[in-house]
Amino acid sequence: MTNPIQPRLTQVFRFVRCSYANGVAELVYAFDQGEELIERVSFPAPPHLPPERKQAFDAALKLLHLFAGVSYYKAGIPPKIDIADGPLDDATADLLEALYLHGLAEFAYRNGLDLRGRIVFPRTSSSPSPLRGEGHALAQALALPKRTLVPIGGGKDSLVAVEAIKQTGGDATAVWVGNSPLIAACAQRTGLPTLNIQRELAPGLFELNRLGAWNGHIPVTAVNSAILALAAILYGYDSIAFANERSASAATLEYEGQQVNHQWSKGYAFERLLGDWLHTHVAADLDYCSLLRPYSELAITRAFARLTPYFDVFSSCNRNFKILGPKPADRWCGQCPKCHFVFLALAPFLPKPRLLAIFGRNLLDDDTQAAGFDALLEYHDHKPFECVGEGAEARAAMYALSQRPEWQEDALVARFRSEILPQLDATELALEPWLQPAGEHRVPARLQPALAAIG
């Protein structure tokens, strides 16, 4: 073994250094005095970086180094965090501490850990830090080109966002990180220019895992956001439009006084923190937002139900198959909460035979799936740890189906009618309120027509 470290017994997590050359960002970490863990993020066909963007680029690279560290930090959760090139300013340290604490909340819950008070990033209150975020002063505006990076995930949400931007004539590029053939197929189908960024985890992480590292969910959307911020500066985009919806902000459960939200880095709190930080530390004219923020899952699935050309390529299944086959079962495992939720949420908006053709089977006519759907409905159980809608949304969708003759007799719909529905307040089960946009969003003026096109 090259790395004799016991990950769970390490004392210090070190941000060693980060660098960028020829389209490759190298992010280096280490535990204690152990071997360096080097992650590489590769940007295809990298353009020459204009000098006026250099400072912004360095700040974004630094952010990526700090964010991507969460994958490694969580292997050991050592009591001390060390940053080789010095402490952070308050705004940056606050952002990082929030991300590591909330983004790892599910990880901590699953592993029976309490991270409160444990995650402390070195900060300097008075002396200038490498990231000079002086108060709330904006960073310089860079006159970035008026075009948008739209991350594609292979699921319905990002496709709804893409189509909204296309419909309103926006200039956009479909971007994704990693080599998923499913995402590539979806990106292809959008007809937009594409940008595929590669992220190569440090091989040493697999070794640490084998040596018994802590393992679990990390806030991957945050890491991807930092990658895209760097890409926006490198290639020249003035906005990054994610497709995170309203319910992403809702906590999955509360555990010993702490909110645990599986999709915290898809939530509004994170969007606001990062968006403000980019304005103050990177570029005043780089906007980071979610185009779907005011919409519920149900409003989005309704919008997606109109996008027939994607039906045979998209998948939200969390099994994330790396090899694509032609059958629905090659894209939808049919057993995970994502499969359950997308099936249920699309059902009210699609002809039944069409929906069943997408999934290749009827999940609601399968008794063995009862526990999975119960969890979505928050019946007998908490909401599952997945990026799925709120329990009330799931109940509204199920209620709608229970009123429809073509669904009523399916095993789980019939069970809902006889067993669950009598315990619910029928006045709270309407579908329509979910279809109205509501709540705050940070969509910049240039993209607001697209926001309106979704509803």
Add this chain to the structure above:
Amino acid sequence: MTSHASAPLNTGAPWIVMKFGGTSVATLPRWQNIRELVASRRAEGARVLVVVSALTGITDALKQMCAQDDQGKRIEAAKAIAQRHYDLLDHMQLAVPDALGARLSELAKLAEQGPAVLGELAWSALVQAHGELMSSALGAAFLSHSGLPTQWLDARDCLAAIALPNQNERTKLLSAMVEAKPDPALNTRLAQLGEVFITQGFIAREAQGRTVLLGRGGSDTSASYFGALLKAQRVEIWTDVAGMFTANPRQVSGARLLQKLDYEEAQEIASTGAKVLHPRCLSPLREPRVPMLIKDTNRPELEGTVIGPEVREHAPSVKAISARKGLTLVSMESVGMWQQVGFLADVFAHFKQHGLSVDLIGSAETNVTVSLDPTENLLDSDAVAALASDLSKVCRVKVIAPCAAITLVGRGMRSMLHTLSGVLAEFGQLRVHLISQSSNNLNLTFVVDESVVDELVPRLHEMLIAAGALRTDDSALFGPSWQTLYGSGETVAADDAWWRSERRAQLLTLGAEATPRYVYHLPTVRKQARELKTLSAVDRLHYAVKANTHPAILRALAEEGFGFECVSPGELKAVMAVVPESAPLLFTPNFAPREDYAWALGTRATVSLDSLYPLEHWGDVFRGREIVLRVDLGRGLGHHEKVRTGGSGSKFGLPVDQLDTFLRLADAHHVTVRGLHAHLGSGILDDKHWGEVYNQLASLAERIGSVAFLDIGGGLGVPSHPGEARLDIAALEEVLRKVKSAYPHYQLWMEPGRYLVADAGVLLTRVTQQKGKGSWRYLGVDTGMNSLIRPALYDAWHEIVNLSRLDEPATALYQVVGPICESGDVIGSDRRLPEAQEGDVMLIAQAGAYGKVMSSPYNLRDEAQEIIIE
């Protein structure tokens, strides 16, 4: 070249109608091919009528032109279409013939004019008809120019569309029907005009003189209409495949060519899935009894499929199995309604009202279930919701989808039911929503969940052959497999087995000394082992020793660098006694007691678990250890229910939904899951299967940080029936490498068993006696299920030969039976063998795996010896 200068034909010469599709008429070489074929038919002494489609892509281009509102773009499109024909003429080095020139200018005129003058539908029909009008004019010029005088015939002058009561303007113009009865006058008229004719498929003329189209499959239908009008000697459909097959070759590569079918069977097969022929094109031929021949344009030497009147000289056989996907079922349930007059009529009126057409129907006193085909109306409108809403006022409705109809086709289906028990048992494991059997006794249809179909159809095809329901042994009806005709992989050659020639004398001597005897040929074991070692994606191979634990075989495989997979302490001890310390060992038991695990953890073997119980109750046994977790991916594969090891009906593996619980238990006891293992069954010949298992395992492993290797089990199939394709190792390698490149951080392990040793072993036994019973002949041998239980246990098929009389003609039909007092002691049924004599040495092939290891002392008969030959 065949001479076209043969003697002139008399007026009574028979007709042959030959139809060529779009790809066959699109290039010069294909036209040269047509010329040869037509000349050869002419040389047979027949008049020939050639029916052609439009050049590939032209019909679509014409359709697009019709949909184009912009006049300028229509004119452009017409020009592009003309250019395609000019290009082909250029290749043929021909000037534009007048007939074609006239068509092209008419098309240009139609493009300019648009639909206004003729009306949308009539204009569109006339525009689309130009594809065939042009290709046939071009063909007439080419054939005549190449020395085969050919008359161009306007199909519209011969085929008159009839008006039908339920037709609307669209169906009248775009999917017309023709009543084609033998027409001696036309026959005489054409006979005076020449000997070779060319005409158009797809088009006809209606009573008002307008051009109409015959709809989908129209060109084949035209050929049939002409065949009937001329009462032809035969109609030949030239296409890109040799005919109809016993199953869709894309699903079943072992599907066999159907050489003879009657009209009804062929129509049923075409209706239930086969794409080679449109079902409607057979009915015109039925009454005049004109046979149809389907032939492969690229491989004219192949026999093809002949479809003709029913013949009674063959034993009943299932002819084909087909599957149609995308069905939606509507099940309607009500008590006490069925006595009510008109209830069903009312129910069906709702289907009509919502534009849904009903296909299959199954009914009981209180339930009627019908199937709907996947139409756009069904998928994209609210038709089903509206229908269910209407129906729910009179009965309970359930909409079941997506379903697939699996149909067995064959004349006299009901008389074959007894042979289908295995097939029916297969359906017994599935949700069967509807069974339908029509009164014409041609089919038997099962409607099941669509998700099972891709795996089910190949398996059923194999079972139908094994059960003697699909009589592939009748070479008059069944031709070669698709794999043999078109596949790339090699098929098992019957004569390459080591025992057949190379070692026959040695085996005869061994058999003469004493029987029963198992004989194992070590060079074959090594050959199989080396073949598997070519799988470079596989990091480690373990021999699943339960197949055969003979020390010489274990030693040979250890020398080849194999690890060993054992399922009991006994197997582990046997292996450790003969293989070197360095050989890796796996302990993969199922429902093993606590002591077995405790003992195995004291050896160097890697231990695997496949349920929660051991960690829940004996956690201390495993504390701090590394283990392999065997999961059940929720489905099973294999050649028989008892060799399937995945799916809820199987006792193996941890269900995926218990994975999180398992991991929590493992964590609690400091147990590290180092490997994930799945094994779905045995006898699997489809290379893609392991790729799927591997992919599924890898996607699970990503949720477990500690996993270092994935074990995708074994089950590599060994073909037993002649003509069955071998597992394609090169293809398997490609499949595995593809998954490996997606998950490079996991090592890949496999556990082949039977694949390594089955072919290496034979069982020698001697003939003891014969018995006749009615028409049945029993051939008794000196051992049976006590030595080899696979035929009785799994319905396994082993080749049986009379080694003493290998070169004599196989004239007798035997039931080969052993001496055990069990009616199941049959080693092989209905075997064609030479007339046998007492003392003949019989050889049972592929007995190297699960032979001796599964033998028993039942009836206290002597056990078979084991002999090793180098």
